[in-house]
Ligand SMILES: O=C(O)CCC(=O)C(=O)O
């Protein structure tokens with residue numbers, strides 16, 4: 001057994017008593033019932049199975065910040081409290097788990113670097129064809145804005161889980177966890193209770209059109225007001241960046257900009273703020289499982305922890321975080337628009353063993369009812385595509401995506 005593990009239920013253990021007392025005090029600061037918070041964690045999906053406070057607590061994660069972090073996580077992510085994860089821990093002890101974030105720890109490979117101030121069309125075209133993802137520098141988003149967004153996001157994520165779940169009322173910022181696949185009202189589409197198959201991520205979903213509508217409302221929590229203002233500022237920058245990149249790509253593809261303009265509809269923009277918990281279990285647990293984005297363009301800013309990986313030539317490659325740069329990837333809709341010349345890149349997020357990670361994604365889509373024409377796919381609207389994806393997730397637990405729309409004579413995928 002791991003020597004760092006103690007039984008917190010042992011009353012003779014002075015250290016464990018002081019930890020219980022400390023947790024009690026910390027959680028009493030919030031409006032939630034601290035005992036409820038702790039005991040409920042024994043079975044997150046079934047609150048009726050509340051058990052007394054009797055947990056195994058690894059000493060190495062006992063700092064104050066860890067305790068705050070733990071009670072802010074969705075219960076199933078609080079690994080020391082969780083039966084499922086104990087089973088997984090045992091696998092680790094038996095050598096089946098891995099110390100690293102994957103059995104094959106991929107090498108970092110520099111992404112193509114695009115200078116937004118002097119856009120090089122040829123370089124951009126090659127990056128879109130060969131990679132479907134690139135790094136953007138000199139994008140004009142102030143580093144102070146990126147820093148403030150990260151700081152505010154971290155503060156919000158550290159709120160108790162129950163407080164985050166209550167965010168929804170009269171607020172465009174909605175909390176989710178366990179899957180980023182949401183209905184248009186922001187509710188999780190399908191969340192498995194299986195720890196191995198869920199996405200170990202929690203997030204805030206912000207449709208930018210709603211951000212606009214709520215700008216005049218004063219939320220009772222100044223933290224939310226400030227965060228909303230920062231997001232609005234960020235939205236302005238990202239719509240500018242997305243539309244400039246889109247125009248350059250359309251130009252490179254020799255398409256008629258006027259005709260395809262509705263394929264980038266600013267009002268469809270979504271901002272997703274994610275927190276990935278630290279890695280505590282084994283390499284099978286993912287922050288986000290392998291997927292492609294459904295968007296036209298996705299733009300990511302991240303802290304310095306890292307975890308994003310992309311599939312290139314059948315190999316997983318690590319994306320290294322570089323301060324003040326953005327990572328841009330193309331989504332399924334851009335692949336269709338380009339007749340498969342550009343790639344909707346497969347990617348995933350691995351968890352870090354020691355640190356949690358915060359990233360902020362911006363996703364923009366075609367106008368809902370515009371038909372997207374391509375020689376490789378039957379014509380469809382983004383509305384139809386999204387409905388199909390949602391149906392596939394409900395029926396098969398996973399997105400099938402573009403394969404559903406491919407014309408028979410072009411079954412080769414990129
Ligand atoms: O957090 C990240 O690095 C990636 C997020 C992502 O892939 C997504 O939201 O689709």
Ligand SMILES: [Fe+2]
Nearest residue numbers: 291292293347
């Ligand atoms: Fe993604």
